[in-house]
Amino acid sequence: MGSFLIGDAGVVEVAADAAAMLSHGESIVATSLGQAEPIHIATTVGLLLASSLLAGLASEMLRLPKVTAYLIAGLLLGPSVFDVIPHEHHQFLEPLTKLAMALVLFYLGTLFPFDQMRRIRKKAIPLSAGEMFFTALFVTVGIYLLGMSPAQSALLGTLAIATAPATTMFVLRETNAEGPVTSLTGTLVTLNNLVAVVAFELVWLGIELATASDAQSLSVGATLMRLVRSLGGAFSLGLIGGLVMSYACEIMHTRRWLVLLVGMASLLLGLSESWSLPYMLVFLVVGVVVVNSSSGTQKITAQLDSIGGLLTVVFFSVHGSELDLSLLADVGVIGAGYVVLRSVGKVFGIWVVASRTGASPEIRTWLGPALLAQAGVAISLSATATSRNPDIAGHVQTIVLGTVVVFEIFGPLLTRAAVLRSGEMPIANSIHHTFGTPLSALRNVFTRLAGSAGLLNKKTALSERMRVEQVMRRSVEGIAENADFNEVVHFVEHSHDNTFPVVDDDRCVVGLIRFDLLNQAFFDPTSDHLVRAGDLATPPDLLLYPSQPVRAAVDLFRQTSDDCVAVVTDEAPHRLIATVRRSDLTSLLIRDRKAGLGGSESSE
Missing domain, CATH: 1.20.1530.20 (Na+/H+ antiporter like fold)
Structure with missing residues (x-):
C-alpha cells in the first residue's frame, strides 16, 4: 500500500492502490481501449454451475459418471x-x-x-x-x-x-x-x-x-x-x-x-x-x-x-x-x-x-x-x-x-x-436414466397428457420390459448351512438386509433366515454352539429367477415384508447368484413414473 502524500500525487497513488485491491477481490480492473472487461467472480461461479448442470444431463444420455x-x-x-x-x-x-x-x-x-x-x-x-x-x-x-x-x-x-x-x-x-x-x-x-x-x-x-x-x-x-x-x-x-x-x-x-x-x-x-x-x-x-x-x-x-x-x-x-x-x-x-x-x-x-x-x-x-x-x-x-x-x-x-x-x-x-x-x-443403474433426449422428453409430456385424458393407451410399464437380471445385485454371500450361531450373528451384523439366504456346499438355497425370527434366539445363551444356520432357516418360499420380468419381483414384494429376495439360477440346481432389494426396485419404479413411462405402476 502506498504512503499517504499531500497533494494530487498522493491522492492518485492511494486511489490506484484502492483500485488494485478491488480488482484483486472482484476482478474489476481498469481497462484500456480495445481490452475486454474481466468477468466478475460471481459470473464465474454461475458459469461453472450452469455448465456442470448441462454436463450432468449429458452424462445421463451418454451413460458417463x-x-x-x-x-x-x-x-x-x-x-x-x-x-x-x-x-x-x-x-x-x-x-x-x-x-x-x-x-x-x-x-x-x-x-x-x-x-x-x-x-x-x-x-x-x-x-x-x-x-x-x-x-x-x-x-x-x-x-x-x-x-x-x-x-x-x-x-x-x-x-x-x-x-x-x-x-x-x-x-x-x-x-x-x-x-x-x-x-x-x-x-x-x-x-x-x-x-x-x-x-x-x-x-x-x-x-x-x-x-x-x-x-x-x-x-x-x-x-x-x-x-x-x-x-x-x-x-x-x-x-x-x-x-x-x-x-x-x-x-x-x-x-x-x-x-x-x-x-x-x-x-x-x-x-x-x-x-x-x-x-x-x-x-x-x-x-x-x-x-x-x-x-x-x-x-x-x-x-x-x-x-x-x-x-x-x-x-x-x-x-x-x-x-x-x-x-x-x-x-x-x-x-x-x-x-x-x-x-x-x-x-x-x-x-x-x-x-x-x-x-x-x-x-x-x-x-x-x-x-x-x-x-x-x-x-x-x-x-x-x-x-x-x-x-x-x-x-x-x-x-x-x-x-x-x-x-x-x-x-x-x-x-x-x-x-x-x-x-x-445393478445393471439398471447404468442403463436406465431419468433424462432422455429433448425429443423424448417432449414426447413424454404429451403422452402423459393424452393418457390422462384417455386419448391414448399408456405405454408398457418398465416392470414388464425389464428383467430381474437387470435389477439384481450379484455381490451376495449366503450363510453356510452348517454355520454356528455366532457365525450367523457375525454375518447379520455386517449386512444391510433383514433376510439372509442359507446355502449348502453347492450354493443351492436351502432356507431363509429372517431377522425378526433370529432376534428371538438372541436370548437363549445355550444356542451359541448348538444351533446351526440350517436350524434357524425357514423354507425358501420366496425366490426369483434372472429371466423373470421385474413385475414378478414387484408382486413378490407385495407378499412379504422382506427387504430383499434371493435370485437363483434358472437351471437346476438352483444356485444362489444375487439378490433383489426392495429399495432398488422402488427407486427404479419411481424414476420410471417420473419419466412418464410407468403410469400403470401407480399402485406401487
Missing part, C-alpha cells in the same frame, strides 16, 4: 479450450474446494469404526500394503530408468500411492454400489491417502538427509522437527476437533447440526492452513474420532450431504477448469511412463496379494482398476515439495499436473466399470 462430466465442463471453460475462467478466480474458490475435499475425507474417516478396523486387518491391510508397495516400487524404479534423479523418482513413487478420495467416493455413491469391492475401495482409498501423507514427509526427510552437508545438519534437524510437528499436530487437532464435534452434537438439537458441522469444518480447515498442518490427515482423524465417539454418525453425515452435492459440483468443475492439456505434451515420455507404471502397479499389486490370500475373483480383477483416479492429494503434496525445493520437485509437479488429466478423466470410468463388472451395481 457425473464426475467425468463435471470435470469436462470445467475443462471446456479452462485454459485448454475456451479460457473464460480468469486464473486469479481459482484463488478465491480454493477455500470452497478445500472444504469439499475436507468433508469427503471426513466421510472416509467415518468408515473406520474400531470394530471394523479390527475386522479388516486380515483382508484390507494386506491388499493395501501390496498395492502400495508395488505401485511405489514400479514407479520409482521405472521413472529412474527413464532418466530422472533418484530423489525425483522416489517422490513420484510416493505420490503415486495417493488415490483421489473425492472422485472415487462420489462415483461409488452415485452408482449406489455395495459389496466387497466397493467396501474395500473405500477402505483402501483412506489407507492410501493416509500413508501417502506420512510417507511423503518421511521420503522428503530422507532426501534432505541424503543431500545435506555438515553445514546443513541444523536444517535436517529442523526438518525432522517439522515432520513430528506436522504429523503430531494433525493427529492432535483431528482428535480434539472430533471430540468437540461429537460432544456438541450430543447437547444440540439436530436442527443446529448443519451450522455446527460446517462451522467446525471451516474452523479446522483454517487452523490447519494457518499452522501448516496437512488438513487431509486432520479430517481423516476427525472422521475416525466421530464415528467411534458419537451415537449419531449417520445423522451427521446426512446433514453434511445436504450441502455436499453443491460443494461436489463446485469442486469438480473448478478442478476441471484448472486442468491444462498442454502439460500433457510437456511431460512427454516420463509422464506416459508414470501413467502406465502407476496403473500397472496398483492392478498388479492387488492381483498378487488377492491371489495369495484367496480373495474372490471379483476383488482380484476389479479392485485395482477402481483405485486409479488421482488428483487433490497428489497435487497438494507435489505443490508442498515444490515450495520447499523447486529444483528437485519442480519437474515432479509438472508430471503430476499433466498426468492428472488422464487419471481424472479415465479414473471415474474405470471405478464405475469395476463395481458394475463385479456385480455390485
Whole structure:
C-alpha cells in the first residue's frame, strides 16, 4: 500500500492502490481501449454451475459418471479450450474446494469404526500394503530408468500411492454400489491417502538427509522437527476437533447440526492452513474420532450431504477448469511412463496379494482398476515439495499436473466399470436414466397428457420390459448351512438386509433366515454352539429367477415384508447368484413414473 502524500500525487497513488485491491477481490480492473472487461467472480461461479448442470444431463444420455462430466465442463471453460475462467478466480474458490475435499475425507474417516478396523486387518491391510508397495516400487524404479534423479523418482513413487478420495467416493455413491469391492475401495482409498501423507514427509526427510552437508545438519534437524510437528499436530487437532464435534452434537438439537458441522469444518480447515498442518490427515482423524465417539454418525453425515452435492459440483468443475492439456505434451515420455507404471502397479499389486490370500475373483480383477483416479492429494503434496525445493520437485509437479488429466478423466470410468463388472451395481443403474433426449422428453409430456385424458393407451410399464437380471445385485454371500450361531450373528451384523439366504456346499438355497425370527434366539445363551444356520432357516418360499420380468419381483414384494429376495439360477440346481432389494426396485419404479413411462405402476 502506498504512503499517504499531500497533494494530487498522493491522492492518485492511494486511489490506484484502492483500485488494485478491488480488482484483486472482484476482478474489476481498469481497462484500456480495445481490452475486454474481466468477468466478475460471481459470473464465474454461475458459469461453472450452469455448465456442470448441462454436463450432468449429458452424462445421463451418454451413460458417463457425473464426475467425468463435471470435470469436462470445467475443462471446456479452462485454459485448454475456451479460457473464460480468469486464473486469479481459482484463488478465491480454493477455500470452497478445500472444504469439499475436507468433508469427503471426513466421510472416509467415518468408515473406520474400531470394530471394523479390527475386522479388516486380515483382508484390507494386506491388499493395501501390496498395492502400495508395488505401485511405489514400479514407479520409482521405472521413472529412474527413464532418466530422472533418484530423489525425483522416489517422490513420484510416493505420490503415486495417493488415490483421489473425492472422485472415487462420489462415483461409488452415485452408482449406489455395495459389496466387497466397493467396501474395500473405500477402505483402501483412506489407507492410501493416509500413508501417502506420512510417507511423503518421511521420503522428503530422507532426501534432505541424503543431500545435506555438515553445514546443513541444523536444517535436517529442523526438518525432522517439522515432520513430528506436522504429523503430531494433525493427529492432535483431528482428535480434539472430533471430540468437540461429537460432544456438541450430543447437547444440540439436530436442527443446529448443519451450522455446527460446517462451522467446525471451516474452523479446522483454517487452523490447519494457518499452522501448516496437512488438513487431509486432520479430517481423516476427525472422521475416525466421530464415528467411534458419537451415537449419531449417520445423522451427521446426512446433514453434511445436504450441502455436499453443491460443494461436489463446485469442486469438480473448478478442478476441471484448472486442468491444462498442454502439460500433457510437456511431460512427454516420463509422464506416459508414470501413467502406465502407476496403473500397472496398483492392478498388479492387488492381483498378487488377492491371489495369495484367496480373495474372490471379483476383488482380484476389479479392485485395482477402481483405485486409479488421482488428483487433490497428489497435487497438494507435489505443490508442498515444490515450495520447499523447486529444483528437485519442480519437474515432479509438472508430471503430476499433466498426468492428472488422464487419471481424472479415465479414473471415474474405470471405478464405475469395476463395481458394475463385479456385480455390485445393478445393471439398471447404468442403463436406465431419468433424462432422455429433448425429443423424448417432449414426447413424454404429451403422452402423459393424452393418457390422462384417455386419448391414448399408456405405454408398457418398465416392470414388464425389464428383467430381474437387470435389477439384481450379484455381490451376495449366503450363510453356510452348517454355520454356528455366532457365525450367523457375525454375518447379520455386517449386512444391510433383514433376510439372509442359507446355502449348502453347492450354493443351492436351502432356507431363509429372517431377522425378526433370529432376534428371538438372541436370548437363549445355550444356542451359541448348538444351533446351526440350517436350524434357524425357514423354507425358501420366496425366490426369483434372472429371466423373470421385474413385475414378478414387484408382486413378490407385495407378499412379504422382506427387504430383499434371493435370485437363483434358472437351471437346476438352483444356485444362489444375487439378490433383489426392495429399495432398488422402488427407486427404479419411481424414476420410471417420473419419466412418464410407468403410469400403470401407480399402485406401487
